[in-house]
Amino acid sequence: MEIDARKMKILQAIVRNYLETGEPVGSRTISKYTDLNLSSATIRNEMADLEELGYILQPHTSAGRIPSDKGYRLYVDTMMAEKEQEVNEMKELLLEKEEKMDAMLKRVAKVLANDTNYAAMISAPAVQGNKVKFIQLSRVDKHQLIAVIMVEGNIIKNNIIHVNDYLDDETILKLNIMLNSSLGGLSISEINLAMIARLKQQAGVHEDIISDVIDAVADAIKGNDEDLEIYTSGAKNIFRYPELADNQKASEIIDAFEEKQMLSSLVKETLTNSESRGIQVYIGEESPVSTIKDCSVVTATYELGEGMRGTIGIIGPKRMDYEKVVDSLKGLMHQLDNLYDKNE
Amino acid sequence: MEIDARKMKILQAIVRNYLETGEPVGSRTISKYTDLNLSSATIRNEMADLEELGYILQPHTSAGRIPSDKGYRLYVDTMMAEKEQEVNEMKELLLEKEEKMDAMLKRVAKVLANDTNYAAMISAPAVQGNKVKFIQLSRVDKHQLIAVIMVEGNIIKNNIIHVNDYLDDETILKLNIMLNSSLGGLSISEINLAMIARLKQQAGVHEDIISDVIDAVADAIKGNDEDLEIYTSGAKNIFRYPELADNQKASEIIDAFEEKQMLSSLVKETLTNSESRGIQVYIGEESPVSTIKDCSVVTATYELGEGMRGTIGIIGPKRMDYEKVVDSLKGLMHQLDNLYDKNE
DNA sequence: GTTAGCACTCATTTAATTCGAGTGCTAACA
């Protein structure tokens, strides 16, 4: 048996209705809801078929039907195909260019959560393959140097370096020139062992400092996978949806939100997975994070200039309003994509 | 009517028992629980007195008694008085000195939450009154300067400053010398308007840059009240306590944890309030954060060197095990206090 | 292929009942 146009229409009606109410939906409701002008009995027949095909299911006999994960999937895919082109402008986000990156990200998460009434997360852009823009070594006191490294995208890292021997101004100046001329403009992949060896040789007695600086540079550029920064907002929104609000589930979801490293696997998955650099939807068990298997996750990848990519995600019940969420994310992506140019 | 030794003993028994079970406790239980060898009838008489005095209350007639906020307060005060001296070493925290501050704080929060089964928060030390150690202005490219400011306690801030006119090396060097010699070693309270005016005058055409740098310095030193960093862990633990786990309350508590600025008022309160620099307990309504009025909060102030003070807090149900929590915090404070010396 | 009709199912709601932990009060006792 195949799914035909009429079955599809009925499925959509079931999904939409369920998204609104959260209650199983019965045949009579659909009969009135759609413009198909079919009686409830006919709908019942079709629904029996849809159930056999696995798109909907009954929580128990003599209850209405709810969409299965497979049903959601079909619905989402169909909807996404329809929306492929359009990009709506999201309501003003007031991204002032002076604002610090983290404050901006926090605010984006907050706006998104407020806007959708779901929980939102956003990962700071991972600076993969970014280039060194500026390195500076300075003496703070007798035994302390500070290394300031700035990479493209104006991301700054500081590292404190302890030294045993006093370095005079001239030496530091020499090291600075050396570091900038050797490493400036390079990305992490371009900095190889031979180069490091040569630098160390040039540095002579101060080779251990070079090591420390290189480590700091590596740290700054590659933005180590482990603790990629993730900001969240609106966790409390899950309590709006009774199917997520029972203690067991809520506890797991809240935990995933607090111990952000679980979310980071989601981010990684999204970043590698996004061949289309578009919007991805994980429904229930499809999610890479097992503790939120009762949720759906909609993610989008944004890009701030070359190589700086991050992930935005909306986490909500399976019956989330996919259409609205996709629209919101599309709009937001568009804004973020633009941000880099303006900020430059 | 006054509270006497026997009433006190009975109150303690009621509190302890309630902490364990979370259920209202009846006279018969107390009669067996204590070593007073009194019949339940006698206990009932005493309980009637305690209720009249406001230390305990009945959720409804014909239920046992539970401690009122006032009852908890008396219990806590008595206990704290007993424990005044002792400081237990907490289990190894492995605070490696190389570790970054934020990672360390995150881990402390996590350990504490795991240890107590309550929710934990820790605020990064606010650098009130700290002194400028080092300022450096560098040119990144034609229109961008970067200001690096380091204050005592090795806290580093970076600010990017946009300039319209190109500044040559010499000018920057002059500005650096000026800034360091004028501001180095000073705390925010010592930097006054007259000094700023003089600096601006010295800077001549570049006075707007001085403004920006001063702002950055102010930002770095005073650790602006608004977003003082707060790390949390163990929010999910609130689901362990049925009296907090209903949707309404859980939602509010979770929100307070996510939008950390609510907690920051708690931190501020603690820091100003801690004349004794010790442990403080807020029971129910006593808490400065209204959304967690069904919880109790135990806070401790730690100090990493001069002036760098932060707050640790445990948030749990009113029937939290105050004794254990106070012990944990005492141990932890001790460790943190030591950390600074070792790290120096 | 569609529809009306009907018997059947079963979670949910509502009401009635029981249960029992705990109380206050009184009277007796040391």
Add this chain to the structure above:
DNA sequence: TGTTAGCACTCGAATTAAATGAGTGCTAAC
């Protein structure tokens, strides 16, 4: 005077029973 046993009483929580009603599957007729 303080302590205790005893007893009637209260009232939330748990249990049971009945009523409700949304929704189904199936059959027979259109």
